[in-house]
Amino acid sequence: MKSHWISFPGLGVEPFVVDPVAFNLLGRDVMWYGVIICTGLLLALLYAYRQFRKEGFTEDQFLNLVMFMIPIAIVGARLYYVIFDPTPNYHSFLDVIAIWRGGIGIYGAIIGGAITAIVYARVIKKPVMKLLDCLAPAVMIGQIIGRWGNFVNAEAHGGITDLPWRMGISPYYESIPYSEDYTVFYHPTFLYESLWNLLGFLIIHFIVSRRKKYDGQISFFYLSWYGLGRGFIELLRTDSLEILGFKVSALVGFVCAIVFGILYLVKAKKRRENI
Numbered sequence: 001m002k003s004h005w006i007s008f009p010g011l012g013v014e015p016f017v018v019d020p021v022a023f024n025l026l027g028r029d030v031m032w033y034g035v036i037i038c039t040g041l042l043l044a045l046l047y048a049y050r051q052f053r054k055e056g057f058t059e060d061q062f063l064n065l066v067m068f069m070i071p072i073a074i075v076g077a078r079l080y081y082v083i084f085d086p087t088p089n090y091h092s093f094l095d096v097i098a099i100w101r102g103g104i105g106i107y108g109a110i111i112g113g114a115i116t117a118i119v120y121a122r123v124i125k126k127p128v129m130k131l132l133d134c135l136a137p138a139v140m141i142g143q144i145i146g147r148w149g150n151f152v153n154a155e156a157h158g159g160i161t162d163l164p165w166r167m168g169i170s171p172y173y174e175s176i177p178y179s180e181d182y183t184v185f186y187h188p189t190f191l192y193e194s195l196w197n198l199l200g201f202l203i204i205h206f207i208v209s210r211r212k213k214y215d216g217q218i219s220f221f222y223l224s225w226y227g228l229g230r231g232f233i234e235l236l237r238t239d240s241l242e243i244l245g246f247k248v249s250a251l252v253g254f255v256c257a258i259v260f261g262i263l264y265l266v267k268a269k270k271r272r273e274n275i
Contacts, residue, residue, distance in 0.1 A: 001031070003172040004154040005183065010164035015178045020153050033149035040145030041070075048138035055134055061124055065131075069116040076112020080105035084241035084248045105241060107252055110139065129216035136222035137209070140201040143193070143226075150190040158187025158236035167191075187236045196229035213271045220264035227256030 007015040022032045045066060052062040081103040082088070082096055090096050117135060121128040150156035154169045167188035170178070200222065208221050231253030234240055240247040 001153060005168070005170045005172050005178050006151075006154065007168035007183070008165065008188075009168060009185075010166055015168065015170075015183075017172050018152055018154065032152040036149040036152065037142075037146050040142040043145065044138040044142035047141055048135055051134035051138065055130055057126065057131070057134070061126075065117065065120050068120065069113050072116045073109040073113040074099065074104075076115075077104035077106065077109035080108025080111070081241065084243055105249070106143065107249060113139070127215050129219060133209075133212070133215060133218040136219045137201055137204045140197045140204070140222065140226070144197045144201065145194075147190045147194040147197075151188075156190050156237065156239060158189040158192075158233075159238055161185060161187050163187070165191075186238075189233050189237050192233050192236075193229065196233070197226065200225040200229070214267055216267065217264065220260045220267070223256045224259075224261035224264055225257075227253040227260065229253075231257060 001020045003017055003019045005015045006018050007013055020031055020033065021029045022035050023030050049059075049062055053059070078097065078099050082090065084105070085103065113135070114132065117131055118128050121131045147156075157167060157169070162185065165188065166185040168180070168183040168185050170180075170183040203225070204218055204221060208218055212218065231250045234247050234250035234253060237247075240249060242248060
């Protein structure tokens with residue numbers, strides 16, 4: 001993967017070079033994308049651990065869940081991408097599992113992780129929704145940070161725009177100085193999603209969790225909030241996974257926003273009626 005010139009001229013950010021390679025280890029390039037994803041995952045786990053202990057789960061219960069959930073979420077993320085890849089090019093099982101070549105879908109990770117959490121909660125005989133409420137805001141932390149991996153790779157951007165916050169991308173060559181003639185300005189959809197999730201996390205952490213009335217309230221809010229934002233943001237992207245001409249992630253996002261938004265409101269109303 002090549003380096004790029006990145007700029008935000010409307011925000012006063014001059015062009016600078018972004019190299020996707022963080023460092024070289026034993027002859028292999030270690031990409032910033034992986035470093036950023038792992039950082040987001042670590043911070044998410046630290047926050048989740050705090051929530052688990054707060055809700056009465058033991059350290060062993062948390063660690064056992066993580067041991068199963070992370071690999072299953074990775075498999076889910078890859079399968080989601082492979083299934084809905086608009087330009088499939090898989091000739092062997094190795095091609096299907098070659099996550100190191102790129103290609104994952106966050107919805108697949110959420111689905112895989114949620115299924116694992118639900119099954120695990122049943123096994124240890126703990127309330128399913130209480131456990132999911134511990135995970136939901138942690139997932140948002142991972143998404144807030146993880147999207148910056150797309151920035152480093154100059155990918156997952158939207159269509160061409162001239163808005164003040166437009167992001168300029170052009171290829172970098174050592175022998176050729178920067179020129180706006182080779183720059184294309186896009187919607188920085190990675191930034192939209194990161195900021196949307198940051199706002200959602202702050203609402204959950206400072207408002208929803210402190211006024212929580214029933215198990216599942218945080219999970220329902222997260223799924224409706226993220227789904228709504230992702231649905232609109234996905235409509236701007238140029239690299240969306242599609243099926244029958246529909247952008248899959250946009251469709252899933254809007255469905256989640258409607259279904260879980262209704263559940264959030266219905267449960268809240270029933271709670272008030274029972275008081």
